[in-house]
Amino acid sequence: MITLTDIRKTYDGGQTFAVDGISLEISEGDLLAIVGESGCGKTTLMKSINRLNPITSGMIEVDGENISDLDPVMLRRRIGYVFQRIGLFPHMTVGENVATVPMLMKWDPATIDQRVNELLELVHLPPEQYRERRSKDLSGGQQQRVGLARALAARPSIMLMDEPFGALDPMTRDQLQNDFRQLHDQLNLTTIMVTHDMVEALLLADRIAVMANGKILQVGTPHELMTNPVNETVASFIETPKRQADQLEALSAPEDSA
Amino acid sequence: MNSLLLELAELPGNLSHHLLITLLSLSLGILISIPLALLAIRHKKFQYPVLTFVSVVQTIPSLALLALMVPVLVGVNFVLTPVTGISLPELGFIPTIVALTLYSLLPILRNSVTGLMNVEPAIIEAAKGVGMTPRQSLWKVELPLALPVIVAGIRTATVWTVGIATLATPVGQQCLGNFIFRGLQTRNWTAVLVGCVAAASLAILLDSLIGRLQTAIEDRKTKTIKRTGTVLASILVFGLAAPTLFALMTDTPQVDQRTSVANQNDEQPEPQENIVVGAKTFTEQFILAELMSERLQDAGLPVTKKKSLGSTIIFDGLTTGEIDVYVDYTGTIWANHMQREGTKAPWRINAEMAAWLEQEHGIRTLGNLGFENAYALAMRREDARRLGIETIADLAEHAPDLTIGGDFEFFGRPEWKALGQTYGLNFEEKTSYESTFMYEAIKRDEVDVISAFSTDGRIEAYELLVLKDPQQAIPPYDAVILLSKDVADHPLVIDSLEPLINGIDPLLMRRANHRVDRDDNKKPVNETAEWLWGEIAKSR
Numbered sequence: 064m065i066t067l068t069d070i071r072k073t074y075d076g077g078q079t080f081a082v083d084g085i086s087l088e089i090s091e092g093d094l095l096a097i098v099g100e101s102g103c104g105k106t107t108l109m110k111s112i113n114r115l116n117p118i119t120s121g122m123i124e125v126d127g128e129n130i131s132d133l134d135p136v137m138l139r140r141r142i143g144y145v146f147q148r149i150g151l152f153p154h155m156t157v158g159e160n161v162a163t164v165p166m167l168m169k170w171d172p173a174t175i176d177q178r179v180n181e182l183l184e185l186v187h188l189p190p191e192q193y194r195e196r197r198s199k200d201l202s203g204g205q206q207q208r209v210g211l212a213r214a215l216a217a218r219p220s221i222m223l224m225d226e227p228f229g230a231l232d233p234m235t236r237d238q239l240q241n242d243f244r245q246l247h248d249q250l251n252l253t254t255i256m257v258t259h260d261m262v263e264a265l266l267l268a269d270r271i272a273v274m275a276n277g278k279i280l281q282v283g284t285p286h287e288l289m290t291n292p293v294n295e296t297v298a299s300f301i302e303t304p305k306r307q308a309d310q311l312e313a314l315s316a317p318e319d320s321a
Numbered sequence: 322m323n324s325l326l327l328e329l330a331e332l333p334g335n336l337s338h339h340l341l342i343t344l345l346s347l348s349l350g351i352l353i354s355i356p357l358a359l360l361a362i363r364h365k366k367f368q369y370p371v372l373t374f375v376s377v378v379q380t381i382p383s384l385a386l387l388a389l390m391v392p393v394l395v396g397v398n399f400v401l402t403p404v405t406g407i408s409l410p411e412l413g414f415i416p417t418i419v420a421l422t423l424y425s426l427l428p429i430l431r432n433s434v435t436g437l438m439n440v441e442p443a444i445i446e447a448a449k450g451v452g453m454t455p456r457q458s459l460w461k462v463e464l465p466l467a468l469p470v471i472v473a474g475i476r477t478a479t480v481w482t483v484g485i486a487t488l489a490t491p492v493g494q495q496c497l498g499n500f501i502f503r504g505l506q507t508r509n510w511t512a513v514l515v516g517c518v519a520a521a522s523l524a525i526l527l528d529s530l531i532g533r534l535q536t537a538i539e540d541r542k543t544k545t546i547k548r549t550g551t552v553l554a555s556i557l558v559f560g561l562a563a564p565t566l567f568a569l570m571t572d573t574p575q576v577d578q579r580t581s582v583a584n585q586n587d588e589q590p591e592p593q594e595n596i597v598v599g600a601k602t603f604t605e606q607f608i609l610a611e612l613m614s615e616r617l618q619d620a621g622l623p624v625t626k627k628k629s630l631g632s633t634i635i636f637d638g639l640t641t642g643e644i645d646v647y648v649d650y651t652g653t654i655w656a657n658h659m660q661r662e663g664t665k666a667p668w669r670i671n672a673e674m675a676a677w678l679e680q681e682h683g684i685r686t687l688g689n690l691g692f693e694n695a696y697a698l699a700m701r702r703e704d705a706r707r708l709g710i711e712t713i714a715d716l717a718e719h720a721p722d723l724t725i726g727g728d729f730e731f732f733g734r735p736e737w738k739a740l741g742q743t744y745g746l747n748f749e750e751k752t753s754y755e756s757t758f759m760y761e762a763i764k765r766d767e768v769d770v771i772s773a774f775s776t777d778g779r780i781e782a783y784e785l786l787v788l789k790d791p792q793q794a795i796p797p798y799d800a801v802i803l804l805s806k807d808v809a810d811h812p813l814v815i816d817s818l819e820p821l822i823n824g825i826d827p828l829l830m831r832r833a834n835h836r837v838d839r840d841d842n843k844k845p846v847n848e849t850a851e852w853l854w855g856e857i858a859k860s861r
Contacts, residue, residue, distance in 0.1 A: 140452030150447030
């Protein structure tokens with residue numbers, strides 16, 4: 064359970080706000096997607112949850128604790144984070160990358176060893192084949208699987224994902240999206256995922272928050288958004304995927320014999 | 322072939338010292354640069370001053386930086402000694418290490434800063450995001466990623482330092498430069514070549530090893546990293562111990578046992594200290610230093626030789642006791658150190674100089690060797706005859722159409738000023754040369770007049786005429802043996818050097834110089850010193 068109360072973030076001493084008075088609640092087991100165009104403040108908002116980006120005012124609670132009372136380093140180890148541009152450590156092997164957080168938390172080596180294998184299995188990278196590989200020798204999709212395994216290593220209950228599938232080709236993206244949704248349910252995660260891809264959000268998330276200019280325009284289930292957008296802007300986000308879906312539908316319809 | 326073997330015999334000694342100074346300076350350079358780089362990365366306000374400082378150091382010519390360390394250490398001692406009782410050696414090892422370390426800072430520091438700054442911000446954010454503290458991020462992510470660039474900096478610094486260390490000879494540090502400086506002064510190209518080849522080989526060896534380490538780090542080849550690292554570490558350990566090992570192996574009393582920290586309170590008899598014999602940068606000095614060393618060693622005294630020292634450095638060394646004995650020339654002391662203008666009768670200069678040295682520095686003037694090695698102006702005999710020049714006064718009339726070459730010191734010396742004032746000399750052009758090349762230049766008609774030493778064997782060999790100085794603008798340059806206050810009353814030292822007093826006439830000295838300097842049938846310095854001693858003994 065994550066509660067955001069009236070979050071504001073300014074970089075210029077209060078003249079403009081990148082995040083402008085946002086309140087939001089994400090219940091346990093929820094997968095929330097934050098959608099919006101570049102610069103709308105969605106990444107800033109998400110990074111404030113593990114204090115990568117400190118907020119100017121407002122309050123964030125994670126499982127009932129005010130995060131400003133917590134040690135930021137400890138907080139981050141508790142929360143899984145998947146980075147936009149993957150962010151694997153290029154000088155480490157796949158196994159070393161996955162083991163990062165358990166190592167920081169000083170688990171015993173045998174437990175870490177076992178956990179790494181388990182995680183690689185979980186993200187469908189057979190450990191005997193991938194563990195010793197260098198991350199730069201993997202494809203984009205494989206790298207993001209490693210990123211996912213690394214984020215899950217210390218059994219976090221919360222995952223933050225910053226456009227995790229953005230850089231992947233469509234086939235790989237689809238596969239990883241499905242795999243992740245499965246993991247999310249299987250591990251009972253609470254996930255916040257930032258994306259600019261409305262289709263991804265609609266197909267993957269339990270709820271979607273649409274953002275523009277640092278404010279949330281609407282929060283709702285995919286169905287609510289599709290059927291009942293609150294204003295023009297939200298409607299315009301929905302319109303493109305809808306039209307594409309219609310066009311695809313038309314293509315697969317039997318040919319008109321007339 | 323024979324001369325090559327002679328030079329190679331000196332290789333282990335020179336090389337071992339070269340290894341020590343190079344590797345020690347590099348290690349210190351690494352130990353200083355990397356923390357400085359971290360400081361500069363974490364606190365941006367340090368970045369500019371730190372990088373500017375090391376860049377400025379780099380712009381100082383290396384020979385000058387080495388030489389500058391001598392007066393700097395004199396200054397440090399001026400403050401340090403009264404407070405702590407410790408005085409750092411102002412010649413040799415310490416100034417060399419300080420200068421080389423300073424020199425190695427720039428490439429290592431610059432590469433470390435660049436390497437650390439170029440780590441992708443996304444990766445640093447990822448390190449933070451997974452819950453690393455700034456320190457963990459530095460050690461586990463940023464430094465490992467910057468390491469290949471840092472090692473590349475160390476590689477550059479290594480090659481530079483190996484090369485620049487050859488310039489430590491003039492401040493009194495033994496190194497491969499000993500071959501080069503001695504070779505240049507005595508026209509012994511074998512020696513120059515041995516020094517250059519040895520320094521270049523060492524540079525290439527270290528460069529390729531560190532290069533291999535760098536590639537292995539980039540490719541994360543753990544085995545190669547370990548293997549190459551071990552080889553480099555062994556070279557380091559061996560290099561740092563090399564001079565000591567070499568001294569043990571040869572078992573000669575060559576090790577410099579002097580420690581400048583005063584330990585006079587010991588009850589035990591004072592350990593026999595080495596007598597340090599100094600030599601300036603030219604052949605005659607090498608021969609005389611060798612001759613005096615042999616006399617002292619014959620008397621059972623342990624000797625250390627410091628050759629190729631600049632005029633000022635060697636004199637300062639004598640005043641502080643870093644040097645115990647060397648030969649200087651009355652005119653040099655008179656004009657350069659006593660800062661006297663004009664000249665007087667030779668015997669007056671001799672007496673006043675001896676009194677001044679004794680009073681100011683406790684230095685003892687043991688006596689004249691019997692010859693004068695004056696700064697003089699010389700020109701090709703043929704030209705002199707054609708132009709009707711016999712004296713410097715005659716020369717002054719033709720000077721505007723003539724060019725002059727001087728050794729490195731000449732145009733900065735008071736004698737040159739005195740000549741100008743007395744005769745109104747005004748040449749078309751003046752050029753400074755290393756003295757060997759200065760003689761080449763007059764031989765090849767590239768200059769018309771040179772600043773010669775009156776005992777130089779090449780005056781005869783190149784058919785030069787030494788011009789007369791009717792107004793006595795240049796003071797006399799009688800060669801005198803000077804003793805530091807430490808050995809001023811040392812009976813063995815005095816007894817063993819006394820036979821040299823008035824034992825060498827100008828012709829004998831010129832012949833000795835010529836044996837070493839000539840191109841065919843060259844004799845090594847030590848052989849010439851023995852020959853000279855034979856001649857001295859014969860005439861007694």
